[in-house]
Amino acid sequence: MPLHGQLNRERVRTPSSPEYDEAETVRRAQLGSSTAFDQLVRSRGSELYRYLVVRLRNESDARDALQETMTAAWKALPGLRQPASFWPWLVSIAARKAIAIAHARIPVDERDLDLLVRTDESLLEVWDAVGRLPPIQRDVLILRYRLQLSERETAEALGVRVSTVKARSYEARQALKEQLT
Amino acid sequence: MNRENDDDRRVDDALDSLWYGLSAPSEVELQRIADAAKVEPRSLPAQRVERGGPRLAWAIAIAGIALLVGSGLGFGLGSSVTPSGTAAGTGVGLGFLPAPGWDVLQTGAEATQERPVIAIAANGAFAPEDTARGIRNSSGLPYSTLMALPQKGIVIVARFTISGQELAASQLYPTRSLPLRLRDASPYTAFPVQVRPERPLGQYLLRATANGQNVELQIYFGTSRPSPALIESAQRQIDRLVISSRKPSATVNSRALPLQPASVRATPPSRVLDRTLVCATALFAGARDIEAKGHRGTGRSGGTWLRPALASVTSGPSANGGPQNPTILDNSLVWMTAGRPSAASTLVEEGLLSDLYRTHIWGTLAVNAQRCRLTKARVTLSPRGLQGGALGPFEDSFSCATSRRVVVRVRAVVASAAVLRSFRAFARTTVPIQEGELVVQTEAGKRLVYAEVLDSGRARLFTAGSCFPS
Numbered sequence: 083m084p085l086h087g088q089l090n091r092e093r094v095r096t097p098s099s100p101e102y103d104e105a106e107t108v109r110r111a112q113l114g115s116s117t118a119f120d121q122l123v124r125s126r127g128s129e130l131y132r133y134l135v136v137r138l139r140n141e142s143d144a145r146d147a148l149q150e151t152m153t154a155a156w157k158a159l160p161g162l163r164q165p166a167s168f169w170p171w172l173v174s175i176a177a178r179k180a181i182a183i184a185h186a187r188i189p190v191d192e193r194d195l196d197l198l199v200r201t202d203e204s205l206l207e208v209w210d211a212v213g214r215l216p217p218i219q220r221d222v223l224i225l226r227y228r229l230q231l232s233e234r235e236t237a238e239a240l241g242v243r244v245s246t247v248k249a250r251s252y253e254a255r256q257a258l259k260e261q262l263t
Numbered sequence: 264m265n266r267e268n269d270d271d272r273r274v275d276d277a278l279d280s281l282w283y284g285l286s287a288p289s290e291v292e293l294q295r296i297a298d299a300a301k302v303e304p305r306s307l308p309a310q311r312v313e314r315g316g317p318r319l320a321w322a323i324a325i326a327g328i329a330l331l332v333g334s335g336l337g338f339g340l341g342s343s344v345t346p347s348g349t350a351a352g353t354g355v356g357l358g359f360l361p362a363p364g365w366d367v368l369q370t371g372a373e374a375t376q377e378r379p380v381i382a383i384a385a386n387g388a389f390a391p392e393d394t395a396r397g398i399r400n401s402s403g404l405p406y407s408t409l410m411a412l413p414q415k416g417i418v419i420v421a422r423f424t425i426s427g428q429e430l431a432a433s434q435l436y437p438t439r440s441l442p443l444r445l446r447d448a449s450p451y452t453a454f455p456v457q458v459r460p461e462r463p464l465g466q467y468l469l470r471a472t473a474n475g476q477n478v479e480l481q482i483y484f485g486t487s488r489p490s491p492a493l494i495e496s497a498q499r500q501i502d503r504l505v506i507s508s509r510k511p512s513a514t515v516n517s518r519a520l521p522l523q524p525a526s527v528r529a530t531p532p533s534r535v536l537d538r539t540l541v542c543a544t545a546l547f548a549g550a551r552d553i554e555a556k557g558h559r560g561t562g563r564s565g566g567t568w569l570r571p572a573l574a575s576v577t578s579g580p581s582a583n584g585g586p587q588n589p590t591i592l593d594n595s596l597v598w599m600t601a602g603r604p605s606a607a608s609t610l611v612e613e614g615l616l617s618d619l620y621r622t623h624i625w626g627t628l629a630v631n632a633q634r635c636r637l638t639k640a641r642v643t644l645s646p647r648g649l650q651g652g653a654l655g656p657f658e659d660s661f662s663c664a665t666s667r668r669v670v671v672r673v674r675a676v677v678a679s680a681a682v683l684r685s686f687r688a689f690a691r692t693t694v695p696i697q698e699g700e701l702v703v704q705t706e707a708g709k710r711l712v713y714a715e716v717l718d719s720g721r722a723r724l725f726t727a728g729s730c731f732p733s
Binding site for chain 1 (some may be wrong): 270271273274275277278280281282284285286287288290293294296297299300301488491623624679681684692693694695
């Protein structure tokens with residue numbers, strides 16, 4: 083079933099430059115390289131921001147969460163033991179920040195159209211359909227199929243069991259199929 | 264099977280279109296996020312802090328010798344008079360409670376402006392010359408210890424004077440709460456340029472007013488690039504800084520009561536943010552005043568403003584980002600903008616550093632959390648009795664003489680439910696404001712300032728007759 087997602091995995095995970103070695107960049111950032119950290123933020127920030135927008139559905143909250151995520155990452159980076167697992171580690175920080183921010187606010191039902199670069203009907207339909215999913219399903223869907231985390235990485239990032247990830251992933255896709263057909 | 268594959272493909276395509284239909288921060292915005300993140304100090308890396316018996320035993324041996332040598336020379340060995348391992352807040356007096364493995368020298372006297380109290384902490388042994396000379400009659404700098412400081416060595420020098428004795432100089436000591444945070448320290452090479460030029464030390468300066476005392480911390484690391492472990496070790500000793508010189512007062516109840524209920528519920532998000540605060544004003548050149556300023560919105564493009572309507576109140580000298588005022592906005596008590604700011608909108612318009620103060624990062628509404636606290640005072644949002652009117656596109660500002668504290672009420676209707684979150688020295692929201700009002704009055708109730716901003720770009724400012732254009 084997730085064939086499409088698997089095919090996209092390398093495309094999404096590998097930043098644009100073929101010479102770019104993320105693990106090496108992480109190592110340099112751990113040693114205090116400011117430039118290396120900048121590079122990590124620039125290469126991963128947009129994807130993370132999109133996840134936070136989908137999760138929180140509010141531009142201001144998403145920006146706050148992104149800032150808090152990167153600040154936490156900067157502070158905790160020296161303690162990251164496996165530079166190669168930087169991306170799932172960063173996503174797990176973002177997921178926790180998103181949960182904390184979502185808990186601390188009253189849900190806003192208004193559509194924030196500034197979040198979308200275009201507002202055609204089909205895009206709004208998908209936006210609304212994803213918005214109707216429970217937060218955990220939204221998280222699993224984005225982490226698995228857009229941020230390309232494995233089931234185990236997704237489970238660790240969200241603090242749930244792998245079986246929960248499988249179940250919520252299936253439910254989310256089924257719900258979207260029904261809503262989009 | 265084909266039907267299922269088609270459905271899956273449809274879901275993936277839908278997610279694709281949504282994903283790439285979402286706006287994303289520009290490279291410039293991401294760089295600003297990275298810059299803001301890097302302001303925070305790094306935490307301890309995975310390896311453990313080196314601590315060990317031999318080092319502790321060596322320190323104890325040195326401490327014993329130093330106690331014998333120094334007891335008649337006008338200083339006390341901190342570990343001999345204050346129990347090690349005790350939290351800083353439980354101590355009485357001025358100085359350091361030594362962290363495990365640290366030695367402390369301190370004068371232990373009452374601070375005066377002429378003779379500050381000095382306390383010095385080191386994570387190793389002091390040089391014999393420094394202990395023999397004693398610190399009361401020296402410059403207060405353990406020069407020999409610093410000259411021989413090993414790469415993993417740390418020396419922290421604390422000087423205490425009574426807050427309020429130095430008029431204009433008091434501006435150098437921002438009010439901070441204990442424990443002081445090393446991350447607030449600034450690199451310090453102005454005096455004495457560099458103690459050890461051939462092998463430069465990492466020199467930092469942190470000034471604060473706490474518990475009625477001005478304290479200046481000079482932190483010296485044995486290397487100009489201290490490791491996170493070394494920094495954290497210094498912070499542990501700073502956590503043990505004792506500033507408790509005021510004797511117990513008969514009016515203790517006035518400082519303790521009434522105690523607010525120990526509610527753990529956070530303020531829920533709301534479309535209306537309404538806070539009343541009492542804020543400390545700054546003493547500058549022997550006088551206290553506030554400055555109210557603002558302008559109407561300009562540069563509207565689509566739904567955003569390049570310069571949203573702004574009203575703000577500051578107190579104290581305009582900062583330049585130097586060691587005493589880490590950011591230009593630190594003298595702000597409150598600011599609010601109305602309308603959605605553009606990504607390029609800044610709260611500071613002049614100077615090369617203005618780009619560092621983007622409105623969507625620093626906040627559309629903010630109150631100074633270090634200089635203000637919530638109060639139950641009643642403040643009416645009205646310009647009655649004040650003079651003023653609509654603001655133009657250029658900034659207008661008025662100075663008003665005040666006492667030590669002013670009461671500020673700020674009320675804003677925001678575009679979506681929001682809370683004020685901590686950011687640097689401020690509590691702020693980045694949610695656009697539709698309409699906002701603020702009032703500043705004295706504690707006695709005399710109204711000084713009224714300001715209003717609207718997302719239409721309109722802004723009004725009214726001030727008391729005693730205020731004058733600045």
